Amino acid sequence: DQQVKQNSPSLSVQEGRISILNCDYTNSMFDYFLWYKKYPAEGPTFLISISSIKDKNEDGRFTVFLNKSAKHLSLHIVPSQPGDSAVYFCAASAWVGNEKLTFGTGTRLTIIP
Amino acid sequence: DTGVSQDPRHKITKRGQNVTFRCDPISEHNRLYWYRQTLGQGPEFLTYFQNEAQLEKSRLLSDRFSAERPKGSFSTLEIQRTEQGDSAMYLCASSPTGTGTFGYTFGSGTRLTVV
Numbered sequence: 668d669q670q671v672k673q674n675s676p677s678l679s680v681q682e683g684r685i686s687i688l689n690c691d692y693t694n695s696m697f698d699y700f701l702w703y704k705k706y707p708a709e710g711p712t713f714l715i716s717i718s719s720i721k722d723k724n725e726d727g728r729f730t731v732f733l734n735k736s737a738k739h740l741s742l743h744i745v746p747s748q749p750g751d752s753a754v755y756f757c758a759a760s761a762w763v764g765n766e767k768l769t770f771g772t773g774t775r776l777t778i779i780p
Numbered sequence: 781d782t783g784v785s786q787d788p789r790h791k792i793t794k795r796g797q798n799v800t801f802r803c804d805p806i807s808e809h810n811r812l813y814w815y816r817q818t819l820g821q822g823p824e825f826l827t828y829f830q831n832e833a834q835l836e837k838s839r840l841l842s843d844r845f846s847a848e849r850p851k852g853s854f855s856t857l858e859i860q861r862t863e864q865g866d867s868a869m870y871l872c873a874s875s876p877t878g879t880g881t882f883g884y885t886f887g888s889g890t891r892l893t894v895v
Binding site for chain 2: 699772
């Protein structure tokens with residue numbers, strides 16, 4: 668039972684353009700959502716998060732949008748840079764202070780110079 | 781930099797053997813977590829500690845798995861009688877109290893191959 672889904676295993680984007688990574692979830696108890704970035708041979712690195720009381724959170728080139736009614740979130744990267752090439756994981760937890768994260772299967776983003 | 785350290789980075793073992801992995805968290809972090817990542821999947825929660833107390837265990841943590849954090853500092857994850865299905869990346873993470881999931885710092889993982 669995949670509670671957090673990333674339906675695009677891979678995505679290629681031209682450098683300078685916008686990258687949009689999508690994530691869907693099924694568990695209505697999830698209240699906090701996070702994006703992690705992972706390079707080969709390294710552990711995941713926290714990128715940005717959003718709580719269910721917001722519909723948007725921005726940090727530099729990264730913006731996360733949450734549509735709670737659709738149980739959908741997306742990560743926008745603008746402008747995309749070659750260093751953004753990595754695997755991106757969407758993750759969710761039921762409430763802050765709940766220590767367990769449920770991850771999606773990841774999307775491999777490739778930025779084409 | 782005193783990030784989360786995991787040892788070994790790679791381990792190849794024969795089916796049926798026991799293996800033990802070590803995780804050294806960031807020194808001021810009192811929460812420590814273990815996750816497992818198999819090929820093509822995201823990390824899956826295994827267990828977590830608050831200091832030396834193991835507070836939650838996943839159903840994924842079968843009887844062959846045991847985790848300890850004896851003095852509230854480093855942690856070990858042992859797998860007994862390894863099976864080929866145990867082949868995965870085992871990730872450790874730590875966080876300070878009060879930050880919950882937002883304060884996670886992951887280590888680089890231990891890749892286990894069972895042959």
